Amino acid sequence: MSAYICVVVLTVSALGGATVVSELLSRPTNVRLTSHNLNLVLRWDPPEGTASGLVYTAMYKSSVTDYRIGCENTSSLECDFTTLKISPYGNYTGRVRAQLGEESSNWAESNYVTLDTDTFIGSPTVSLSSNGATLEVSIQDPVFSISTLRNVYNGVTYNITYWKKGQNEKARSIPDIQQHRLVLSDLDPRTKYCVQVQINTDRNPNPSQHSSITCESTANEQEAPWVAAMVAFVIMAVVVALLVVAVVYWKSISQFLCPKDALPPHFEESLLARPNSNMYLNMQSPVEEICHPISIIAGDRTVEEGDPLEAAGSSFSQQPDVIVEER
Template identity: 45%
Template sequence: MQSTVFTISFVKLLCLTLPGMTAVSAELPSPSNIRITSINMGLVLEWDPPQNHMGNLTYRSEYKWKSIRNSYRVVCLDTTALCCDFTSHLNKFGVYTFQVRAEREGETSHWVETKEFVMDEHTTLGPPSVTLVSSGANIEVSIEDPVLRISEFKEIYNHATFNITYWKEGQEKKVKRMNGIQLHEVVLELEQWTRYCFQVWVVTERFFKQSQPSNVTCESTAKGKDRPWVMALGMFVVMAVSVPLVVLAFWHCYRVVSFLRPKVKLPGHFTVYLLDPQCSSILALQSSPQPDEVYHEVLPTWTQG
């Protein structure tokens, strides 16, 4: 009799428990692999969909600013995307916590929360921009800081230096390094007629952060500048050779022109004679048209003997 009563009680308890078990098993699973991607002070929360999920899910993601507010604020709501960009809502020196959950037709999953994220400490610095300008045997390396999405670079990392590595193209194993460079422009005197490649990192004193490396940029050198005394000697030699050649060329041209266009002058007494008035009248007569000659035909006279 007692065993029968125990069996009935167990069955009743099982019936009362099954609906609750069914409700628990029907609860939406939470998103998985939640992670933060932050480069240059931008921040995107990403996650994977729940495992074995069925139906169309939407997501709700929020953030909380430590020491400023204790409650979460919604940024992305009813989105089907597997990410949410929080950048425009954050402060460059803030400490934040993020959370996300899945939703479907009034059902919700449990929240999945991140660890605390410190913006200026945990963000990844992108690569600097590098420009090379060749001048003879010199190469000028110009570096620009990474561009941050929140604030200016120097407002957050006001003490930063550059690590520069360079090598001859094709000789990557023979790398030369220059660390702790504070200038944004560096001029290197290198070998002539050689192609060099450069790569640069930014290193901040704050949190001892190192940026991603810049793209490998290459430039070729040309012939270097000669020393001043060498240039002066060269100019002297050029002048010593060119001046006589120029004078000789002018003299030769003068002789040729004189031969082709001779300048003949009349003797002095001829000039005086021609300028005399009588001579001028004679010349005028000679130059005037001559009158026609009048003549009569004379017949020969034959004498008879």
């Protein structure tokens, strides 16, 4: 009996030593909800001691809705919620958990983001065009993932900074510009200037990213009208010369463009010669008609009273033979 008990104890001990008790998966770390140009993306880092084959499920919710699944069983370390009917004025948060087989970690929560006030506005696009000793600045707003900059923000202004190339420390700024176009007129001729633009809005406390630095050279203020006049004169001279050539050599040009095709002489002779066929000759000569006079003699007949149809029938039946004499 004691031996049996010892065997049972040893068996249980052996089984207990072979069993692996798996701990709960660690949660993802550094979970953050970000927005750039009104998109909404949840990002995270993998948990410590990440095993191969780990996947994630990410969810989001607004201040007026429950959690909704954005990504499920994804191996990526981010999930884009932008296409899931979000509002540019909504307040959102997200969460994510790790999964390995049938085991899951606890949810890791993110920060809250209010899109219109927290989104990072991208840089505008700037182009320059020179007109004499002035530069025209054209500004194009960044493209938003949902809606547009002007639709989301009522107050949009531009801060324009410009300087002579190589003299950044002497840069000048023009704040609170509302138009997309601006002419910089206090410039030196034949000088290269650089321009950079930043956007400010009424509700987002963070200004946009700076635009890329764009440079353009001004022209000589005195040369601009002269150059335009010279170009116009050259164009008019070329047009007049072409018209004169066309009038003087019109006949040669028309013959060259539309030549007259001439038939070979033997073709003309064969087409103009009189046909020798018998049919054509018979058609040209008059045809003699032969006629024979004839006389038609009918006998006397009477129509009896009665049915008109019967009378007509009887008249036809009683009609005498017609004698045709040929003279």
